[in-house]
Amino acid sequence: MLRLRGGGSAGWLSLLPPVVALSASIGLKQVIVALLLGVWTGCLVLFRGNALTATLRTFDTYFVDAIADREHASVLLFTFLLGGTIGLVQKAGGGIALAQLLQKLMHSANSALACTWALCALIFFDDYSSILIVGNSLRPALPALRVAPERFALIVHIMGVLLASLSPISSWVGLQNGYVSSVFKQLGRTDEPFVATMATIPYRFFPLLLLALLPLLLLSNRHIGPMADLPPLPPPQPSSSSSNGQAGGSGDALGALEPKPGTALRPINALLPFGTIVVVTFAGMLLDGAAKVAAAADGPPLTLLSALSAADSINALVWASAAGWLVTLALVLSQRLLTLSEAMEAWMEGMKDVLEPTFVLLLAWALGAVIEHVGTATFLAQSLHSGLPRWALPPLVSLLAHAISYACGSSFGTMGIILPLVGPLAHSLGGGETDYLLHCIASVLGGATFGNLCSPISDTTILTVLATRCDLQAHVNTITPYTSLIAALALALGNIPVALGLYGPLTALALGTLAIGGLLAVFGK
Secondary structure: OOOOOOOOOOHHHHHHHHHHHHHHHHHHOOHHHHHHHHHHHHHHHHOOOOHHHHHHHHHHHHHHHHHHOHHHHHHHHHHHHHHHHHHHHHHOOHHHHHHHHHOOOOOOHHHHHHHHHHHHHHOOOOHHHHHHHHHHHHHHHOHHHOOOHHHHHHHHHHHHHHHHHHOOOOOOHHHHHHHHHHHHHHHOOOOOHHHHHHHOHHHOHHHHHHHHHHHHHHHHOOOOHHHHHOOOOOOOOOOOEOOOOEEOOOOOOOOOOOOOOOOEOOOHHHHHHHHHHHHHHHHHHHHHHHHHHHHOOOOOOOOHHHHHHHOOHHHHHHHHHHHHHHHHHHHHHHOOOOOHHHHHHHHHHHHHHOHHHHHHHHHHHHHHHHHHHHOHHHHHHHHOOOOOOHHHHHHHHHHHHHHHHHHHOOHHHHHHHHHHHHHHHHHHHOOOOHHHHHHHHHHHHHHOHHHHHHOOOOHHHHHHHHHHOOOHHHHHHHHHHHHHHHHHHHHHHHHHHHHHOOOOHHHHHHHHHHHHHHHHHHHOO
16 A cells, blocks of 8 residues: 655645546546546655656556456456447337337336336446446437436436445445444444344435435426526337337448347337346356355355355456346347347447436446545544544544545545544543444435545446446436435434434434425426
């Protein structure tokens, strides 16, 4: 791990990399340049202002390490394989056929968004899987219904991240359980970590109220902030498909991934590949987790829950994307829709479509690493670590989790930094009271999802943009008012009064939901 040249702490200078990246992203509206500046600024801090060394380390250390990390490489491979599969599905006419099929269920923009919400609810076990599968599956059907990409991205992003973060069967629960277990060991408590992790859910006011917001938006069809002022979408262009279920057109102006004239449009050519990806992802997580649980000498008994908790979702996603590609290739060749050469060309064209977003993801990882090395999160956490009254800790912990997750773009990193600091303080201030300790832990676990949803350097933000084809800055601008509003309500109606003992968490959630409905009715458009 790199250290500050000459030793010592970066102090307030550790805030510069995320501040520079975020400011440049807003000011320049060029996220790649902004991320580059953020990484370079972090290297400048690490190497005491030596601009040449900072430039060299930006490329030969942080870029290389971002690619060399096995988990990062797996995500990149999965994204490229999925992009190639999508390209092949489009070229075979599966995308157009799926759009025609879904349009029978989605008769309006609002019904299309409701279908999006329902499909996200079915893929609750992993945030990456939900975002990429739902975004890529439904996106082709939306332009004809004049669905704004920003509204589509809002639902895909919130549902994908928050359901996985709250579900007792997901790729998140194992890490959360590990963090809680470490806190209990630190405090000498013998509570069952998994039971305690699940017991924090009623206190996670921010993600629960944000999930409650979505059905209220769909039912009222009212929005606030920039989302309410989106310009009307243009009417859809005439479809290149003919009424007899074949691709039409003259053939001289076809895009690289549009079906050839006369191609039979069959929904199975999209449903089977995407269905394969969903099934293999879930089955792969089960098999991977089961093998790890069985190999552990003193591990928990093998159950569905323990298998999913121990699973490596990244491996499962790579298997799933590879299986989806091979199934699509078999379908295309068996139906003689494309030759092998044409199929491979379409596959490569699909990969090109995800090249820019994956480069942004790579830069985001590099920035996350440099932020960790300069100690941004530790500096922020330690600045608010002492001198707090009992009631103030949960709301301040939530604010700290919001700030760190936004600056770092990582929920897991935020949890790992804050929980070891908050655990002993909550135990001391609360006199060992379990409910108070759970409230403080929940403030970290729930508050840490804030940055994952609205930070432009978050991996799930970038993956949402990749899957929905929504402009990055537009997505950040339209989702941030909602996350900020819900964060404020979670503090005002949840963390503060519950910490003061005015009422319990369920009452807080009910009041928060009523407040959301009232605000939409009064201020929504």
